[in-house]
Amino acid sequence: MNYSARKALVMGVDLVSYGGKGKTPRYAMVLLRDGEVLLENPDVSLHRLIRLLWEYKPDILAIDNVFELGGSERKLVKFFNMLPPTVKVIQVTRWQDEFVDVKEAAMRAGIGYIQGKPTPLKTAYMAALIASRGYGVEVKLYEEKTKIIVSRTASIGPGGMSQNRYKRRLRGIVLSLTRKIKEALDKHGLDYDLTFRKSGGGLESSVFTVYAPREKLYGIVKPLRTSDVRVEIRPIYKPKISFLNREESSTVQRYLIVGVDPGISTGLAILDIDGIPLEIISGRGLDRVDIVNRILSYGIPVVIATDVNPAPDTVKKLASMFNAVLYVPPQSLSSDEKRQLVEEYASRYHWLRIEDSHQRDALAAAIRAYHNVESKLRQVGSYLSKIGLEVSIDNIKAAVIKGKSIA
Template sequence: MPDKVIFGVDIARGSSRAKEKPAYAVVVLKDAMAQHHHMVSLHKVLRMAWKERPQFIAIDNIYELAPDRKSLVSMLSKLPHETKLVQVTGGEHPEPLVKLAKEHGITFDRFDPGAEALACAQLVQMGTGHEVSAFEDKTLIKVSRGRSPGRGGWSQNRYRRKVHGFVRQRAREIEDYLNEQSKLHGFTYTSNVAERFGGYSKAEFIVNAPRSAVQISSGKYGDVQVSASSIERDALIFK
C-alpha cells in the first residue's frame, strides 16, 4: 500500500501581505521519496494538491499562505476535502521550527526554503503539529432554481411551475441519498424547503457530517443549481 502523500511548504520569495504574489518551495513526500518544486505560486500549490490529494500540507506559519483569516478560509475552501493544513510549530503558541526540528533529530539550513519545506513535511510525518480548522464537521446543501423564471404571463407561469418541479425532484433525490447514508453511517440532518406552485423554489439541508463524507457535487443540473459546502466556524481553531 503506498504511503500517504504529504506536502511541505515554505515561502521562498515575497510575502502574503505584499502586492506582488509570493512564491513557495514545495516538497512532496510520496512513496519514501521527496520531490522538490521551486518558486511555485499559490495557485499552482492548489493545483498540485488536487492532482496529488495529499493527506497533509505542512507549514511553519499558516499566514505565509494568506495575509488574514478571511483569505486563509478562502484558500482552505479551495483544497480537496480530505486535505488537512497543519502548522507544524504548534497552535496558538508556536515554537521555533529550528528548535522543534532539532528535538526530533532533524537538521536543516534555515536559509534554504526547500530544506525548511522538507523539515515541515518530515515533522508532520512524525505526527507533530496542529491541524488548522476553519470549518465545522457539518455540510450545507442548497438546491435552488438555476435561473430566475421571469415575471408574469401564462408561459412564464408554466415554466416557473416546471422549474419548481425540477427543484423538488432534485431535493428528494438528495434526501433519499441522505436517508441511505444516515442508515449506513449514523449521521443526521435537518431540512428546510420553500414550497411554491408546482414544487419547491429552494431546499436546504444541514448534514451533521464533514464535507468529505457527503458525496454530493456542486453544479448546475439543467434548471437546478446545487451547492454543497462546509459550514464555516466563527473562528479558526487548532486541533
C-alpha cells in the same frame, strides 16, 4: 490522527513572497515519501501549487504557519475550498497549546539542530519531514453554513372558527414544505440539523442548518414567498480555525458525559467522567458545529445523552461524530423526573444555577446517563486500588463505559 507511518505522501510548503498588487503569493515546495524527496521547487505560484496538489494528491500538506496559505481567515476558506478533499493540512510549529519556530519543532521531532536561518526550500523540507514523523497539529477550518427557514408570512390575530381553520391550514403548509425540503436534502446527501416548533395540525416554523455553502443548494432548495408562507435561504459565513492535536498514546485526556437538548433553543450540559459539572449553557442558534467546539474545549465525550426516547437526530449525529456511547432513557423523562434529578444534583453543587428548561433538560439527561454507569465506575476505582497498577484511571473508566472489560 497519527501520521507517524512513514509511507504517507507529504508536501511541505513555505512562503517565498506574498506578491505585490495584482500578484499571487509564491511558495517553495517539497514532496516527500518515507524521507525521500520526490519533487522540489524553490519558487511556484499559488496556482501552480494548487495544480501540484491535485496532480499528486498528498496525504498531508505541511506548513509552519497556516496563515501563509491565505493571510486571513476569509482567504483561508477560499484556499481550503481549492484543496483535494483527502488532503489534511498540518501546522508543524504548534505543539499542544504552544507555538514554536520551525527549528525548535525540528529538534523536538528528532531531526536535529538547524544552524542559521533556513531558506524557504529548506523550511518546506523540514515541515514535510516533521509532519511525516507524526508531529504537528491538524488544522480544521469550519466555513460556510446555510440556514433554511420555513415560516408563515401572514400574522394571525385572535379569531373564531374560520380563523382557527386558517391557522391549521398554514401549519399544514409549513409542515408540507418542511417535509419536501428534508427529502431534497436527503436525496442529495447534504448534512443538516432540523429544528421546528410544533402546533396543532402541523408546524409553526422550521429551521434547517445545512453544513454546506449557499451555492451547494442551488437547484435543490429555492426561496419562496406567497401570501401565506415563505422559505428563506440565508448563507452564514462563520470561519473558525481550530487546531486538533494529533493523537499520542501518552496524552492524558479529560473524558466527558454530555447531555444535549436540541431545538430552536439548545441546552448543553457537560460533566466530567465522575459526574462533576463543568458547564451548563443554553442559547438560540447553537448548531452542531458550535456544540462540537464547545464540548472539545473541555475534553472528549464518551457518552452523549438525551432526555427523550426516541433520541433526536442531532443527538444521534453528535454521538456518531465522537464515536461516543448514545444514552437514551427507556422512556422520555417527565417534567417531575427531570426537576427531581436536577434539584438533588444541584444541592451538592451550591454554585450551580439552572436558568431555563433547556439547561434543565440537558442536565437531567447527563445526570441520568451518569447514574447509568456510576456503579461500573465505582467498581473500576475499587479494582484498580486493589491491584495497585500505575495507570490512568480515567482511561480505564472510559474504556469500560464503551463496553470493554478490565479483567
